[in-house]
Amino acid sequence: MLNADIQLRLGTLDLDAAIDAAPGEIVALLGPNGAGKTTFIRAVAGLLRADRARVVLDGAVLEDTAAGVRLPTERRPIGVVFQQHLLFPHLSVLENVAFGLRARHRPDAHAAALAWLERIGLATYANARPAALSGGEAQRVALARALAIDPRLLLLDEPLSALDATARVALRRELRRHLASFNGARLLVTHDPLEAAALADRLVILEGGRVVQSGPVDEVTRHPRSRFVADLVGVNLVRGRAEGGVIVLQGGQHLTALDAGEGDVFAVIHPRSVAIHRTHPEGTPRNVWPGTIRSVDLLGDRARVAIEGTLAIVAEVTASAVRDLDLRERAEVWVSVKAAEVGVYPA
Amino acid sequence: MTSEPIPRPFVIFAAFAAALFLLPLLGLLVRFPWGEAAGALTSPEILTAAGLSLVTSLGATALSLLLGVPLAVVYARARFRGLRVIRALTTLPMVLPPVVGGVALLVAFGRRGVVGQFLDSAFGIRIPFTTAAAILAATFVAMPFLVLTVEAGLRSMDRRYEEAARSLGADRWTVFRRVTLPLIAPSVYAGAVLCWARALGEFGATITFAGNVPGSTQTLPLAVYLALETRPEAAIALSLVLLLLSLVVLVALRDRYLPTS
Numbered sequence: 129m130l131n132a133d134i135q136l137r138l139g140t141l142d143l144d145a146a147i148d149a150a151p152g153e154i155v156a157l158l159g160p161n162g163a164g165k166t167t168f169i170r171a172v173a174g175l176l177r178a179d180r181a182r183v184v185l186d187g188a189v190l191e192d193t194a195a196g197v198r199l200p201t202e203r204r205p206i207g208v209v210f211q212q213h214l215l216f217p218h219l220s221v222l223e224n225v226a227f228g229l230r231a232r233h234r235p236d237a238h239a240a241a242l243a244w245l246e247r248i249g250l251a252t253y254a255n256a257r258p259a260a261l262s263g264g265e266a267q268r269v270a271l272a273r274a275l276a277i278d279p280r281l282l283l284l285d286e287p288l289s290a291l292d293a294t295a296r297v298a299l300r301r302e303l304r305r306h307l308a309s310f311n312g313a314r315l316l317v318t319h320d321p322l323e324a325a326a327l328a329d330r331l332v333i334l335e336g337g338r339v340v341q342s343g344p345v346d347e348v349t350r351h352p353r354s355r356f357v358a359d360l361v362g363v364n365l366v367r368g369r370a371e372g373g374v375i376v377l378q379g380g381q382h383l384t385a386l387d388a389g390e391g392d393v394f395a396v397i398h399p400r401s402v403a404i405h406r407t408h409p410e411g412t413p414r415n416v417w418p419g420t421i422r423s424v425d426l427l428g429d430r431a432r433v434a435i436e437g438t439l440a441i442v443a444e445v446t447a448s449a450v451r452d453l454d455l456r457e458r459a460e461v462w463v464s465v466k467a468a469e470v471g472v473y474p475a
Numbered sequence: 476m477t478s479e480p481i482p483r484p485f486v487i488f489a490a491f492a493a494a495l496f497l498l499p500l501l502g503l504l505v506r507f508p509w510g511e512a513a514g515a516l517t518s519p520e521i522l523t524a525a526g527l528s529l530v531t532s533l534g535a536t537a538l539s540l541l542l543g544v545p546l547a548v549v550y551a552r553a554r555f556r557g558l559r560v561i562r563a564l565t566t567l568p569m570v571l572p573p574v575v576g577g578v579a580l581l582v583a584f585g586r587r588g589v590v591g592q593f594l595d596s597a598f599g600i601r602i603p604f605t606t607a608a609a610i611l612a613a614t615f616v617a618m619p620f621l622v623l624t625v626e627a628g629l630r631s632m633d634r635r636y637e638e639a640a641r642s643l644g645a646d647r648w649t650v651f652r653r654v655t656l657p658l659i660a661p662s663v664y665a666g667a668v669l670c671w672a673r674a675l676g677e678f679g680a681t682i683t684f685a686g687n688v689p690g691s692t693q694t695l696p697l698a699v700y701l702a703l704e705t706r707p708e709a710a711i712a713l714s715l716v717l718l719l720l721s722l723v724v725l726v727a728l729r730d731r732y733l734p735t736s
Binding site for chain 2: 202212219228277
């Protein structure tokens with residue numbers, strides 16, 4: 129069980145996040161670049177000194193700035209798989225895997241390392257240099273090297289980012305299999321939502337140094353609580369106060385919704401629920417406002433249309449609608465959303 | 476291969492510049508005493524000087540490695556007040572007239588020197604005019620070459636490998652021994668070769684601090700200088716030998732100092 133609470137300022141980053149991971153759980157720390165994901169796990173590993181930190185692993189306090197406790201990196205039972213893998217280029221593959229065991233003066237270091245190489249199917253490369261390995265093989269060696277020291281926690285920093293796109297899909301599956309063989313907690317940093325969804329039991333979304341959402345993958349994607357997740361899932365997300373069936377948005381605009389409830393809420397609008405008109409629409413839609421088209425992206429027989437206006441929104445329409453309505457950049461249009469299509473949940 | 480047009484005056488001046496270097500080298504070849512060279516080079520005093528030069532230059536290189544690599548680590552990694560000043564002062568011998576270095580060494584480690592006096596009275600150690608003095612003089616002028624090269628290597632290395640090693644449980648000494656040092660090995664090698672070449676050619680500080688005692692402080696450059704008066708053919712032969720040695724050094728470090736086309 130990991131409990132990590134880290135607070136630190138580094139350049140423009142203001143990180144203040146607490147993340148837990150249960151034994152056997154794979155937690156993905158997901159967020160845009162610069163959100164502080166890598167900084168967080170570097171602080172957990174002790175590679176970076178936090179302004180305030182409390183890191184407890186399986187009941188052992190690794191760091192507690194309030195109590196003046198701070199174990200150096202080399203004494204924390206934490207395995208790290210680095211971005212770019214960082215296999216020592218001057219050592220053989222076997223020596224790379226044996227490195228941690230030799231640092232602990234284990235007499236059976238080489239035998240144990242060889243057993244690891246056999247387990248990952250790379251025993252034939254024992255005497256080769258890391259430069260001879262493919263990206264996927266290097267990643268397996270990096271994982272074996274980190275696990276060989278029998279850590280209580282495994283940290284993975286963008287483990288697949290060093291690989292090219294075609295290899296990534298197959299290696300994601302393989303990484304999941306290898307990760308499953310480890311019974312401690314696993315904390316994975318990634319900016320790739322697919323990678324996070326494929327590998328993790330739980331997502332922790334980090335934005336601007338803060339945890340904005342945490343939960344199982346399907347729950348996070350069903351109820352986005354940040355612009356990052358909303359963009360990821362491809363929905364429009366706004367935040368406001370619900371009062372008597374109307375949501376007053378932060379920009380002052382009003383949005384009518386069924387079951388709006390009361391108080392601070394998030395509202396999601398699926399792009400397919402957004403209708404575009406050249407003239408003010410007749411009929412029942414409760415939410416109508418004028419706007420200007422910022423961009424039109426054709427995706428097969430559908431198109432995503434970004435519209436600026438009193439409320440910026442993305443609509444998804446058919447390609448024929450783009451032709452019929454002559455939707456193009458800077459065109460003046462009307463936007464409508466039915467009240468029943470606005471999903472609302474408490475913020 | 477065609478070159479781009481270069482202003483004519485530049486070509487003329489450049490030719491003079493090249494001639495300034497090439498003519499003396501040519502002179503050595505022209506005046507090389509082919510007939511007597513073997514005899515001159517194997518005469519007892521030359522062999523003694525050569526042996527001594529080997530001992531002092533290798534001794535200075537070993538001492539520079541032992542002390543200079545830690546100094547480079549401090550310069551590349553430590554942060555404290557006065558570090559820049561100390562670093563500048565220890566780099567000074569690279570531009571200092573070697574004679575001044577010799578005088579300074581004499582004032583410090585001479586029999587009446589600030590430290591030398593104490594060494595003499597407390598331990599009976601007298602450094603000046605011994606082989607140790609020749610090694611010390613060579614180290615004084617040559618070590619900065621090693622320190623600067625190793626420091627540059629440390630600054631340009633990828634420190635994430637050290638982090639990876641620490642995450643695997645290696646203490647700082649193990650990290651340095653098994654990761655840092657192997658990764659900067661090319662810089663250490665280049666620095667050691669440069670340092671050795673500079674130590675081998677050392678003249679001014681050596682003759683001032685260590686003197687010119689055949690067998691204990693008379694190194695090859697000193698022997699060449701003295702031979703010029705009595706046996707010029709030996710001086711010329713030796714000069715060419717030293718020149719070839721320098722050429723070997725340059726070729727050994729070609730990746731660092733010669734542009735690749």
